[in-house]
Amino acid sequence: MFRDAWLVTKKDLLIELRSRILINQIAPYTLLILVLFGFALDADTETLRDTGPGLFWVSTLLVAILAIQRSVDVETSDSAIDRLMLSGISPTSIYVGKTIGLYLQLIVLEALLFTVMVVLFDMSVVDYPLVIVSAVVTTLAISSSGTLYGVIASGLGVRETLLPVLFLPVLAPAVIGATRAFGDAFGRVNADGWAWLGLLSVIAIVYTLVGMLTYGNIIEDT
């Protein structure tokens, strides 16, 4: 299974390398969101520092929607999904491969977003391990559910408008947990970030297992 999954991941990353949509289109959009939030909340750095963790994860979700749509589009634009289904690669491997591909792309975007936020909002991290681990776990929750919901929305034929409506409510608990964990890691909220990380881990594991178990049935119906 993992050989096939890695094959799908490598293919998705190679497509990204060739098309450069992540670097040339999605990354600038990511930075623009953060800058606009900065303008909207005025130049009051204390407000920006307090809201920074929430802004980071809302921005991540917005760019994740674009990355998910792109990930689905790669398979559906010329019916490559049919060829994948006829290739002998199991739906679970396709799901895992596409989730890992999306995960790695989101991690790159988050690293960029994080760096710009820390510089732009003049923020300082007090617990780096918490930042790293919560980003790793939350990104897994986003990419695993995103891969699944991207295909669901695609099958209903109104992906651009329906994906955010389906996807954002599902991710709401993860965003709350991630914002709390980041708030603690930046020393901006009085919360136990590691406890929130426990919740995030459960969400990530459940979403991933649900995706692995249901992806095959969903692509059959799309």
Added chain:
Amino acid sequence: MVFLGQFPALTGATMNIRQGEVVLIKGPNGAGKSTLLRLCAGLLPMRSGIGTVLDFDLRTQRMELRAHIGLLGHRTGLYPDLTVSENLKFWASAYGANDIEVDKAMAFFGLNDRLGSVQVQNLSEGQRRRTSFALLLIKRPSIWLLDEPYAGLDSNGRELVNSSILQASELGTTVLIASHEIDKIGSTQERTLFVKGGRIVSDSDQDSEG
């Protein structure tokens, strides 16, 4: 019976196709030719009726069947951002084929080194078709399902496609072709089905027996 959404796309298809046969499926637009091919590929569920392809039950074993099928649909199923060579190598890895088989298939369909490094989105329609056909040679499926395989091909491309079909048939591969553009391939085991309104209304095999 096969439904596309709420529309009954295929309602009466009774046929028995032998290994190595080359079957031309003809009929007007919307007759159900593509649906019939996708049903045989295991990509569409059957609402009612019985069907077996390569001893796999079309109701319960569609997943198992698919690995033995090569389908060339209206769309090529290639990744436009990747080069021809990258596409072929990715699918070859998925099929468990090696680089030598990729090189042979590329050579057969005239996909030389220069074309190999061109992104699929920059190819002509005919060159994309040739790339798709190269994938059939690489996968070596037991059944070829070809939906309008001649679309966009020049005369040289058509000859290559016919030649590959005849070679595959001689090796025991069963080939089903839905096309408006041809009346004959030239195989000794050739047969024609006529589909209309979601039904097979004529079968040259049964007609000749009758």
